[in-house]
Amino acid sequence: MKLSGGDLLMRALKDEGVKFIFGYPGGAALHIYDSIFKQKAFEHILVRHEQGATHAADGYSRATGKPGVALVTSGPGATNAITGLATAYMDSIPLIVISGQVQSHLIGTDSFQETDMIGISRPIVKHSFIVQNTQDIPRIVQEAFHIATTGRPGPVVIDIPKDKTDPSNLYEYKRAKEISLRSYQPRIFPHPGQIKKACKKILSSERPVIYAGGGVILGNAHKELVSLNKLLKAPVTNTLMGLGAYPAKDKYFMGMLGMHGTYQANMAMHNADVIIAIGARFDDRITNTPSMFAPNAKIVHVDVDPASISKIINADIPIVGQVKESLAALIKEIKRSKIKIDSEALDNWNLQISKWREKHGLDHDLYLSKIKSAMIAPQVVVQELYHATQGNAFVTSDVGQHQMFVAQYYHFNKPRRWINSGGLGTMGFGLPAAMGVKLAFPKHEVVCVTGEGSIQMCIQELSTCLQYNLPIKIININNEALGMVRQWQDMNYGGRHSASTYSDSLPDFVKLAESYGHIGMKVTKQSQLKKTLEKAFSMKDRLVFIDVYVDPNEHVYPMLVAPNGSMKDMWITKNTKA
Amino acid sequence: MKRILSILIENKPGALARVVGLFHQRGYNIETLNVGPVFDGSYSRMTVTTRGTENDVEQITKQINKIIDVIKVSDLTEGDHHEYEFIMIKFKRSEKIQKILKSLNGKIHEKNNDAMVMSAWGSSSDIEVAIKSIGKVNLLEIARSGSIGLHEGEKVLKI
Numbered sequence: 144m145k146l147s148g149g150d151l152l153m154r155a156l157k158d159e160g161v162k163f164i165f166g167y168p169g170g171a172a173l174h175i176y177d178s179i180f181k182q183k184a185f186e187h188i189l190v191r192h193e194q195g196a197t198h199a200a201d202g203y204s205r206a207t208g209k210p211g212v213a214l215v216t217s218g219p220g221a222t223n224a225i226t227g228l229a230t231a232y233m234d235s236i237p238l239i240v241i242s243g244q245v246q247s248h249l250i251g252t253d254s255f256q257e258t259d260m261i262g263i264s265r266p267i268v269k270h271s272f273i274v275q276n277t278q279d280i281p282r283i284v285q286e287a288f289h290i291a292t293t294g295r296p297g298p299v300v301i302d303i304p305k306d307k308t309d310p311s312n313l314y315e316y317k318r319a320k321e322i323s324l325r326s327y328q329p330r331i332f333p334h335p336g337q338i339k340k341a342c343k344k345i346l347s348s349e350r351p352v353i354y355a356g357g358g359v360i361l362g363n364a365h366k367e368l369v370s371l372n373k374l375l376k377a378p379v380t381n382t383l384m385g386l387g388a389y390p391a392k393d394k395y396f397m398g399m400l401g402m403h404g405t406y407q408a409n410m411a412m413h414n415a416d417v418i419i420a421i422g423a424r425f426d427d428r429i430t431n432t433p434s435m436f437a438p439n440a441k442i443v444h445v446d447v448d449p450a451s452i453s454k455i456i457n458a459d460i461p462i463v464g465q466v467k468e469s470l471a472a473l474i475k476e477i478k479r480s481k482i483k484i485d486s487e488a489l490d491n492w493n494l495q496i497s498k499w500r501e502k503h504g505l506d507h508d509l510y511l512s513k514i515k516s517a518m519i520a521p522q523v524v525v526q527e528l529y530h531a532t533q534g535n536a537f538v539t540s541d542v543g544q545h546q547m548f549v550a551q552y553y554h555f556n557k558p559r560r561w562i563n564s565g566g567l568g569t570m571g572f573g574l575p576a577a578m579g580v581k582l583a584f585p586k587h588e589v590v591c592v593t594g595e596g597s598i599q600m601c602i603q604e605l606s607t608c609l610q611y612n613l614p615i616k617i618i619n620i621n622n623e624a625l626g627m628v629r630q631w632q633d634m635n636y637g638g639r640h641s642a643s644t645y646s647d648s649l650p651d652f653v654k655l656a657e658s659y660g661h662i663g664m665k666v667t668k669q670s671q672l673k674k675t676l677e678k679a680f681s682m683k684d685r686l687v688f689i690d691v692y693v694d695p696n697e698h699v700y701p702m703l704v705a706p707n708g709s710m711k712d713m714w715i716t717k718n719t720k721a
Numbered sequence: 722m723k724r725i726l727s728i729l730i731e732n733k734p735g736a737l738a739r740v741v742g743l744f745h746q747r748g749y750n751i752e753t754l755n756v757g758p759v760f761d762g763s764y765s766r767m768t769v770t771t772r773g774t775e776n777d778v779e780q781i782t783k784q785i786n787k788i789i790d791v792i793k794v795s796d797l798t799e800g801d802h803h804e805y806e807f808i809m810i811k812f813k814r815s816e817k818i819q820k821i822l823k824s825l826n827g828k829i830h831e832k833n834n835d836a837m838v839m840s841a842w843g844s845s846s847d848i849e850v851a852i853k854s855i856g857k858v859n860l861l862e863i864a865r866s867g868s869i870g871l872h873e874g875e876k877v878l879k880i
């Protein structure tokens with residue numbers, strides 16, 4: 144049977160196993176939308192802004208490990224998708240964005256709703272395609288999914304001029320058995336020689352640290368990571384993107400590292416003699432001043448992307464390969480090796496880390512000591528949330544202090560449960576991302592922890608949540624300010640709060656949630672917090688927006704001292720440097 | 722240090738823009754650029770000259786390699802290599818310019834009462850020297866091909 148371009152697209156998406164498409168229609172995408180109307184393989188979720196579509200597809204992908212798909216029209220639809228593409232690109236998320244384009248003969252003529260989508264998205268995609276022949280659509284879709292999901296994953300754009308989906312032009316559907324691109328062959332297995340070298344270096348260390356990032360989660364290598372450390376018994380830290388890659392409850396887990404990492408994790412990095420970096424990229428939010436980074440450490444760096452290795456910090460032993468395969472090889476080599484790690488030195492090292500933890504570690508029982516306090520501490524909100532959900536929820540977040548508090552105080556024991564925009568730091572990510580997660584896991588608790596600043600950047604998606612009945616729980620940590628901005632102004636700009644406060648013009652979030660057909664709850668006292676959370680979580684089939692007014696003067700600590708600081712230089716409280 | 726990168730890319734729409742864009746995006750400069758289809762025309766060979774430290778070039782090479790349309794990248798300056806550049810010049814008749822170009826395999830393409838068009842080729846350092854000594858006097862216009870080059874010896878860059 145011959146199919147139109149739109150129907151070819153549907154078939155191709157179906158064959159990729161797509162279950163949801165997040166999108167928003169418009170002129171250039173109307174043929175495609177007509178094909179969507181006629182198919183049953185997947186559900187189309189109509190968002191309220193294309194940014195929401197990209198974040199929702201992205202959230203779906205982060206939670207499931209499968210690629211997410213968004214569909215937008217040309218021009219403003221395409222440009223609205225740019226923030227979502229950049230967000231996915233920075234965190235290496237396999238996202239497919241299909242954009243309608245004006246008809247081929249109009250391209251380049253400044254026609255109505257024409258934007259050079261390939262051009263504007265070029266620096267923030269892994270790859271992009273423009274459809275030139277309708278019959279290429281199945282191949283292009285197949286290649287797009289292949290590229291997005293293999294190697295270091297990333298977003299791919301497929302730009303489709305309207306005439307290529309014209310329902311009157313029909314073509315045969317052909318699907319290749321296998322995709323092979325001569326210019327794209329990502330490495331899977333590590334070099335055995337490098338594995339041997341790494342094994343030797345690791346087993347002769349006295350102060351090793353495992354520094355594991357989002358690559359472990361993207362590469363589905365969390366089990367291997369745990370097995371590796373069953374052998375090594377080394378302290379482990381996760382990046383913001385890596386939280387959940389190593390179980391937080393494990394005794395070797397030190398918490399997050401970096402800018403707002405724990406004291407013990409940052410101290411361990413600084414004092415390590417061998418750092419085993421796994422699927423992490425030495426981001427500037429981790430290393431602090433690169434020339435002052437871990438002065439005595441040899442670096443073993445495992446990553447699927449060779450360009451991530453020795454980009455910021457020189458790797459002594461680079462290992463290029465999929466994280467899963469690389470760790471499996473390393474485990475095998477360690478088991479086979481005759482070198483035994485100096486267990487006395489290692490015990491001392493782990494003891495040292497406990498001492499650091501005791502000295503300046505995070506207080507995970509703050510909710511007990513603050514029970515009588517007048518104002519609610521934002522950290523306590525996260526702790527109460529952790530208890531209310533038994534640590535089992537999918538938690539999405541936005542950007543700011545609230546995001547850091549979740550990263551610090553919600554203990555993630557499983558991968559793909561913590562969903563946040565780490566690389567780009569996109570305010571507005573949390574709610575649409577939660578929609579994608581909830582669609583994928585309707586029976587699981589999905590919580591969006593946000594700030595009153597961030598939530599207003601994609602608040603319109605509350606309407607989508609009503610349409611598709613997505614009972615997400617939104618916890619708005621309301622400090623009546625762009626808290627993270629204000630924190631920097633407190634610390635570096637003499638407390639001049641330039642354009643970071645708006646307490647007299649905030650919406651009534653309870654009424655706002657209600658006007659969207661949801662339930663709103665407001666908490667202003669510590670004594671109401673626990674009960675309100677319990678009540679909200681008991682309402683299984685309703686979206687509940689919980690507006691929690693917190694102490695506006697809280698800062699996030701620890702915080703690396705910058706500029707000209709190393710990882711051991713931290714603010715521990717407002718007035719003390721460690 | 723000057724580097725000459727040879728890049729094989731798929732001859733597809735937008736492929737060139739991806740490579741050129743990347744230099745800007747990652748904060749590197751392109752000094753010269755040459756590109757044209759080779760073999761069956763399904764792919765092109767680009768030659769880019771740039772400047773940077775060992776580390777810079779390693780990074781840029783890896784980043785270029787990551788572009789899906791890029792098939793292979795090779796740094797010619799890593800080993801012995803041949804490198805040439807071709808130029809065309811239109812100038813007001815001048816013995817001096819004619820002589821300089823003659824010394825660089827110069828060839829006359831057009832000659833009339835006031836002006837001449839000549840081409841020349843040589844190593845890019847010779848070309849640089851020639852362009853400097855030609856100066857501005859009598860020079861009407863100039864076009865440069867940018868460097869192109871090949872590895873010396875048995876090493877070849879092909880698919």
Ligand SMILES: Cc1ncc(C[n+]2csc(CCOP(=O)(O)OP(=O)(O)O)c2C)c(N)n1
Nearest residue numbers: 542543544545570594595596597625626627
């Ligand atoms: C789209 C976007 N614009 C600006 C910023 C810069 N920024 C980072 S955190 C922040 C404040 C966020 O405020 P809120 O959501 O209330 O979170 P809080 O820090 O108060 O917890 C801002 C403006 C950003 N990350 N994203």
Ligand SMILES: [Mg+2]
Nearest residue numbers: 594595624626
């Ligand atoms: Mg706020």
